[in-house]
Structure formats: structure tokens, C-alpha cells
Amino acid sequence: MSSMQIIPPALERLIKSLSSLPGVGAKTATRLALNILRRPVSDARELADALAQLHSSIQLCSRCMTFSETDPCAVCADQRRDASIICVVEQPSDLMAIEKTDGYRGHYHILHGVLSPVDGIGPEEIKIKELLARIQSNTVAEVFIATSSTVPGEATASYLIDRLQPFPIRLTRLACGIPMGMDIKYADQYTLAKAIESRSNVLKNP
Amino acid sequence: MSSMQIIPPALERLIKSLSSLPGVGAKTATRLALNILRRPVSDARELADALAQLHSSIQLCSRCMTFSETDPCAVCADQRRDASIICVVEQPSDLMAIEKTDGYRGHYHILHGVLSPVDGIGPEEIKIKELLARIQSNTVAEVFIATSSTVPGEATASYLIDRLQPFPIRLTRLACGIPMGMDIKYADQYTLAKAIESRSNVLKNP
Numbered sequence: 001m002s003s004m005q006i007i008p009p010a011l012e013r014l015i016k017s018l019s020s021l022p023g024v025g026a027k028t029a030t031r032l033a034l035n036i037l038r039r040p041v042s043d044a045r046e047l048a049d050a051l052a053q054l055h056s057s058i059q060l061c062s063r064c065m066t067f068s069e070t071d072p073c074a075v076c077a078d079q080r081r082d083a084s085i086i087c088v089v090e091q092p093s094d095l096m097a098i099e100k101t102d103g104y105r106g107h108y109h110i111l112h113g114v115l116s117p118v119d120g121i122g123p124e125e126i127k128i129k130e131l132l133a134r135i136q137s138n139t140v141a142e143v144f145i146a147t148s149s150t151v152p153g154e155a156t157a158s159y160l161i162d163r164l165q166p167f168p169i170r171l172t173r174l175a176c177g178i179p180m181g182m183d184i185k186y187a188d189q190y191t192l193a194k195a196i197e198s199r200s201n202v203l204k205n206p
Numbered sequence: 207m208s209s210m211q212i213i214p215p216a217l218e219r220l221i222k223s224l225s226s227l228p229g230v231g232a233k234t235a236t237r238l239a240l241n242i243l244r245r246p247v248s249d250a251r252e253l254a255d256a257l258a259q260l261h262s263s264i265q266l267c268s269r270c271m272t273f274s275e276t277d278p279c280a281v282c283a284d285q286r287r288d289a290s291i292i293c294v295v296e297q298p299s300d301l302m303a304i305e306k307t308d309g310y311r312g313h314y315h316i317l318h319g320v321l322s323p324v325d326g327i328g329p330e331e332i333k334i335k336e337l338l339a340r341i342q343s344n345t346v347a348e349v350f351i352a353t354s355s356t357v358p359g360e361a362t363a364s365y366l367i368d369r370l371q372p373f374p375i376r377l378t379r380l381a382c383g384i385p386m387g388m389d390i391k392y393a394d395q396y397t398l399a400k401a402i403e404s405r406s407n408v409l410k411n412p
Contacts, residue, residue, distance in 0.1 A: 006305050008275040010263035014256040020249065022241050028229070033260075034299050035228050037273060038318075041261040043226065050220040051254035054239075055247040057216035067243060069214040093240050099212050112244075 011037065063134065065110040065127045066092045075099075075108060082106045084141040088131065088160065090114055090148060098146065106144070109134065114152040115159055123159065131160075135167055142170040149176050149194075217243065269340065271316040271333045272298045281305075281314060288312045290347040294337060294366065296320055296354060304352065312350070315340065320358040321365055329365065337366075341373055348376040355382050 007015070011033055018029035036044050060066070061073035064086075068074065075081060075095075085106030089095055095108050113126040123129075134140065145160055147153040157173060164171055177195035178187050187195070213221070217239055224235035242250050266272065267279035270292075274280065281287060281301075291312030295301055301314050319332040329335075340346065351366055353359040363379060370377055383401035384393050393401070 006280060006302060008264050008273055010256070010260050010275060011273060014253075014260055017249075017253040017256045021238050023234070023237070030299065030302070031229070032227050034273075034297070036257065037260060037264060043223075044257045044260055047220075047223040048254040048257035050216070050223045051242065051250045051257070054216055054220055054243060054250055058214050058243060067214055067217060067240075069216060074212060091240070093236065096212060096236070 064108045065112060065130060066095055066108060080105075084139060085144060086131070086134065086140055086142070087144045087146050089146050090153065090156075094146065094148075106142075111147070111156070114147060114150075114156045116152045116155075126156075128160070128163070132163065135164065135169065140167075140169055142172060144172045144174075146174045149174070266316075270314045271318060271336060272301055272314060286311075290345060291350055292337070292340065292346055292348070293350045293352050295352050296359065296362075300352065300354075312348075317353070317362065320353060320356075320362045322358045322361075332362075334366070334369070338369065341370065341375065346373075346375055348378060350378045350380075352380045355380070 014033045014036070015026070015029045018024055018032055019026055021029075024032070036047070057069050058067050059069075059071060061068045061071055061076055063072050063076045066073050066075070070077070082105055086109050087098065087104060087106055088109045088111060089098065090111055090113065092110055095110060098104050098108075109127070109131045111126040111128065111131075113121055115121060115123065115126065131143075135143065143160075143164055145157045147156045147160075161171055161173075175198060176191070177198055178184055178191060184192060220239045220242070221232070221235045224230055224238055225232055227235075230238070242253070263275050264273050265275075265277060267274045267277055267282055269278050269282045272279050272281070276283070288311055292315050293301075293304065293310060293312055294315045294317060295304065296317055296319065298316055301316060304310050304314075315333070315337045317332040317334065317337070319327055321327060321329065321332065337349075341349065349366075349370055351363045353362045353366075367377055367379075381404065382397065383404055384390055384397060390398060
């Protein structure tokens with residue numbers, strides 16, 4: 001008897017649907033589906049409703065391109081934030097990560113991807129056109145490029161630096177170096193090399 | 207600005223709902239929700255439908271208590287299986303794991319839990335009454351106890367052995383020992399002690 005018959009079709013369908021999520025394999029999907037089945041039907045219904053309403057409630061902010069239920073989004077609409085700085089990130093999750101630090105009070109621009117010629121993702125496939133439009137029409141003083149320090153993230157940053165060079169704005173990039181609290185002997189050689197290259201002066205008796 | 211305002215409410219709702227799944231923390235839930243949002247709305251709808259139909263399609267098999275869309279379930283209805291052996295497991299997922307081995311051709315009984323006095327789970331809270339009814343009414347020759355070799359799994363096995371001793375049936379228990387392919391120096395001392403205690407004779411020139 002195959003496992004297709006042992007597992008009820010309705011359960012199999014949920015397992016298959018859950019397996020399509022990133023980082024969720026067949027075993028995890030089975031565990032999650034069985035857990036949902038053991039819990040009250042109201043829990044499954046709540047999750048189903050949340051899923052069903054997700055796309056209809058959320059759109060892209062027409063300014064920064066982040067996911068939002070309002071347009072402009074809460075960040076773009078916040079008068080207390082500094083609209084003269086635009087922090088360019090790859091994804092809305094990067095915006096959330098930066099917001100969590102409470103260390104940035106400017107605006108954002110979400111690219112929704114990185115340049116990756118092998119995957120067929122060129123400048124037209126990500127929100128670069130929209131970024132250029134903002135810089136041209138607005139009073140932007142600084143563009144702070146906060147793409148990842150991965151190969152495609154760095155390539156995207158280089159491309160943006162080339163494209164933005166002509167504008168009379170300050171261009172900055174997220175610093176690379178040793179993570180806070182890390183013993184340097186555990187840092188990889190590339191990070192360590194970057195941290196040495198980017199070493200900063202220490203002020204004695206300032 | 208709190209993260210509640212940065213994350214759109216519809217997304218926050220899905221993240222919260224996903225976080226209630228076992229082994230899914232806030233970070234994983236956020237990653238999953240953002241992935242669902244980036245994918246076509248049809249994917250979210252499929253997952254929502256699968257969730258919505260789960261509980262209505264699936265019930266417990268009235269014989270073995272496993273999750274099934276039919277009653278009796280596919281295993282109980284299969285005439286080629288040996289109905290005189292009942293394998294007692296904790297959860298439907300254990301049945302699936304045993305079926306995958308292709309090494310068992312009898313019937314099952316799902317307890318839907320283990321005895322755990324500290325959590326208030328006594329014999330009445332799991333499907334022991336139903337197991338006793340099957341043994342009393344049926345022509346059962348063997349009860350094969352396949353609860354986990356954890357403390358509550360062993361306690362449940364001991365309790366079942368006590369309760370089933372009066373019946374004229376064979377009582378068996380899943381073997382404990384060194385996992386296949388494991389170097390014994392990596393086995394924990396309890397497993398190794400159990401493997402020594404349960405050592406079997408090797409037949410020379412049988």
C-alpha cells in the first residue's frame with residue numbers, strides 16, 4: 001500500500017501546499033499539517049482567512065515600494081522622518097530589520113530583488129526606475145545603499161553607484177566588518193580582510 | 207515607530223497565525239509570510255483552501271483511530287492485512303513512519319497521546335478504552351506496543367502491559383538498541399546499556 005492511500009487526500013493536499021514554502025520539506029510539512037489537524041478547527045480557519053485576505057489587503061507603497069495596506073505607507077507618511085535620505089534595500093524584510101534597530105530615521109526604497117544576470121534579472125526587473133524617478137523629482141540629499149554584502153548585493157550596489165554618480169547627492173553604503181561580539185578568530189577571511197581595509201581611527205583624548 | 211505600524215496588519219495577522227505552528231518562531235513566520243506575499247495569489251488561495259477543508263474532510267477511523275477520510279480507514283479496510291496483530295502507536299505520524307518501512311502488515315491502534323500525569327493526561331484522555339474494546343470483541347492474537355522509548359512512551363507501554371496481561375494474547379514491544387550504521391562510541395550510555403541487555407544470540411552454522 002503506497003503512502004498516498006495511508007495519508008488522507010485532504011491531509012496530503014495540505015502537506016503538498018505547505019511543502020512549497022521556503023525551507024519547509026516534506027517532513028516538516030507533515031508535522032505542521034498533523035499539528036493543525038489536532039488543533040481546533042478555528043485555528044485552521046484563522047490561518048486560512050489570514051492567507052485569503054493577504055493579497056487583497058496589501059499593495060506596494062507608490063513611493064518606497066514596500067508592502068503596505070495604505071498608500072503612502074506608514075514610513076513615507078510619517079512627517080517626523082527625514083525624507084532627504086533614502087535607504088535602498090533588497091526586500092521589505094530588510095526594511096523591517098533596519099527598523100528594529102531604531103537607528104535610522106530616513107525613508108526607504110525597496111528594490112524587490114537584486115541584479116542577477118544568470119537568473120535573467122536586470123535593472124528593468126527590479127525597482128531601479130522608480131528610485132531614479134524619486135531622486136530626479138525630490139529633494140534627496142543622500143542615498144544610503146543597504147543591499148546585502150553578497151555577490152549579487154554588491155553587484156547591485158556597484159550598479160546603483162554608477163547610475164547615481166551624476167546626481168548632486170551623497171552616496172553611502174552599509175559598513176562591512178566583524179559582527180558585534182564576535183571573536184575575530186571565528187570571522188571568515190573575507191569579512192576580516194574587509195574589516196581591516198575599512199579600519200577607522202580611534203580618537204584618544206578627543 | 208513600533209514594528210506594528212511598519213508591518214501591514216494583514217501581514218501581521220498571517221505572521222501571528224503562522225507563529226502558532228510548532229517550531230515556527232517569529233522570524234520564520236515573517237519569512238514564510240513575505241514569501242507567500244511575493245508569490246501569485248493563487249498559491250495563497252490553494253493553501254487557504256487546503257486548510258479550510260482539512261477538518262471537514264478528515265475524521266477518526268472508528269476502529270484504529272487514525273486520521274482518515276473514510277471509515278474504516280484504508281489500512282483497516284485492506285483485506286490483505288493481518289487483523290490479528292494490532293500495533294499500538296502514539297500518533298498517526300507514527301503509523302506513517304512504520305508504513306514507510308514496508309516491514310509491517312498488521313493493523314494499528316492510535317492512542318493520540320501518551321500518559322503524562324504532570325500534564326493531566328491519564329488513561330481516560332487517550333484512546334486506551336477503545337483499544338481494550340477491540341481486544342475484547344475481536345480475534346486479536348498479538349498487541350505490538352510501539353510507543354516511543356521516551357519516559358512518557360515507556361510509562362504508557364508499562365501501563366498497557368499491566369492492563370493487557372490478563373488477555374490470552376501475545377504482547378510485544380518495539381526493540382531498543384544501537385541505531386543502524388551508528389558507531390557504538392557515539393551511542394548514548396542508556397541506549398548502549400539497553401542494547402547490551404537486549405543482546406541476541408548469533409547462530410553459527412544454523
